[in-house]
Amino acid sequence: MLKHIDHTDSTETVLPGAFRSVAQENKKEFSHLWREANRAFLPFDEVDTQIRRVCFILPEHFSMLSFTAAVDALVTANLVHTGPLFSFETYAAGDATVRSDLGIEISTDGGLSDLKSCRLDKYDLIVLCGGYRCSMTENHQLSNILRSAAKNDIIFAGIWNGAIPLAYAGLMDNLNCALHPDNHAFMRERFQKVSVTGNILEIESQVVTSAGPASALEMMLQLIGRLKGRAIMRAIREILSCDQVVDPGNTRLLSIEENPVMPQNLLEIIQLMRANIDDPLSMDDLVACLGISRRQIERLFQNYLQTSPGRYYLELRVTYARRLLLQSNASVTDVAIASGFVTSSHFSNCFKDYFGLSPSQLRERFRKNLS
Template identity: 70%
Template sequence: MLKHIDHTYDARKVLPDHVKPVQLDNKRHFSQLLRETNRAFLPDSGTTATIKRVGFILPEHFSMMAFTAAVDALVTANLVHSEPLFNFSTYGIKANKVRSDLGIEISTDGALGEIKPAFMGGFDLLIVCGGYRCSMAENSVLSSVLKSAAKSETIFAGIWNGAIPLAYAGLMDDVRCALHPDNHAFMRERFQSVAVTDNTLEIGSKVVTSAGPASALEMMLQLIDRLQGRDIMRAIREILSCDQVAEQGSNKLNGNTDNPAMPQNLQDIIQLMRSNIEDPLGIDDLVACIGISRRQIERLFQNHLDTSPGRYYLELRITHARRLLIQSNASVTDVALACGFVTSSHFSNCFKDYFGFSPTHVRERYRNSLS
């Protein structure tokens, strides 16, 4: 039976006797994995992000599933950052309303036939979202728009068979291309200079293509990494890829620490920590449960997570507290106790050190954002 221990964080409990605790300033920073989990609630870094413009070109019968996967990544990017990172617009080819493959008609921000082709060159990213029943014939208006935009620094992307309009515009010559298998024969016959591959995703410097809805999300994550940085991409992946089915067919939800590359001992320790949030375990308890030395545990955390066991445990508890605060009506005192803190004042101080605001303020700010 595990002994009851003091719930307050003490660096001395997770460091060997000969190592002095690191003296921290009043502001603490989450280690990488948990920083991604909490990014949407962290204070402004002080740097102003450049908003990237994204345009979606939607032919008749475009894949709604692929389109929403791509848009969801952009919307989530704006949610995990204190300031907007992307704005996006949608365009039909001939009309302001476009019918999707589901028979659902959506209103767009404009029709390409009513827009000067040079206008589209102002986008950082232009995406042609195809679909199973999209026409394979060239559309002169679309080709003109794409050719004009190609004179700028715009990045182009094709989803499903969205690469075919890019090929008509001459943007796919000698470029590796991913597209839906049903369209491989047509692309190879009609555009012999295009390097069609069997991959679900192809990332080029100027053109990015994906073969369908499932790969559309990954394509957007790669593009967001390029346009706004890896930290933003990882934060989005943490939110949107939690139910991604692994190759071995596992149907277990993925967490940000569910990395099969991590040593099994480290995975076991983290799982122990997750399972003991209200009554945190001491380092000696972890040693007894896992069967390896204190020093080995410290090395695992330092080598793979770039932090100490105690610091990581505290971050898990603070993250758990943040979730309870915004998802329940429990008092700050009850949240503190549920996360292993002896007093609400100590909890509030730790919480503010990480998030820059008190627990009550974070809760109110989150609820105000929903209204």
């Protein structure tokens, strides 16, 4: 027989008054920890649905890693929303085919002559992707295109040493600039109006620059946050930054609730909950396993996770169900059982309370976005 913690605490189902409506009376909001884990699958409020157009300019030997990190952020933005938010085009700084730093040739949408004939004001963002072996000499055709584009309300971004073409066009004057350390000396000597910093990322009102592949992803996240809102940005970050290394000595993939400042008792409770998702433990079971009081357990969760043990356990199971639902072909009934719910109807109601869609509806929307 399945054992359940009581999840009927009324404080867990009431929305703040300013956001409550008749349609939301039964809507549940994830606590902070699980909200971040599920953000990509929750409804977004007040998202600008206008498709923003991005232009990537790729010189010979551009950094493939930097380019794909930036593009990945845009593609993921489209996946986490019900409709596309971004489109992008690529243009080579020379001919239509350009060779990356990996020696891989890619076909672009055209060369600079093709870009010059386009209406530049159709773009919201122009990204210049540099690389370790990219030429430092001025491409006069590119400089003219950038100056022409700057007459419009366009954001410019430079990755690695992509800030150098922007500097040749006069778009970096009196601005802070981040670029690869190998190019600092050249930038300081050649462009004395540019303020080169030691930061990996510099954000100005119209120009954003990053120093390399790792910061290219963060740069795009910040730009997406500016153009589409921080909720979209956080959803993308949750997907793409799960394996970010904070401590070089620890390369293990951490679950979102693991935190080195948490006491061992709390970590043990969480591990017990994770090990008993299909057959949830009661509060009495947790007390018996750990030898600490119910009040101590409640205090640990409130102090370190700002939630109750029951709510945490329920949201852990709902999140587990969401992952299983979207990553397998298991039936809704099987997902419900694997997540510790007695009936599929109880599971479906609980799931819809959190996600605003039934399990079948969320699965259908997710697969439609992938196609």
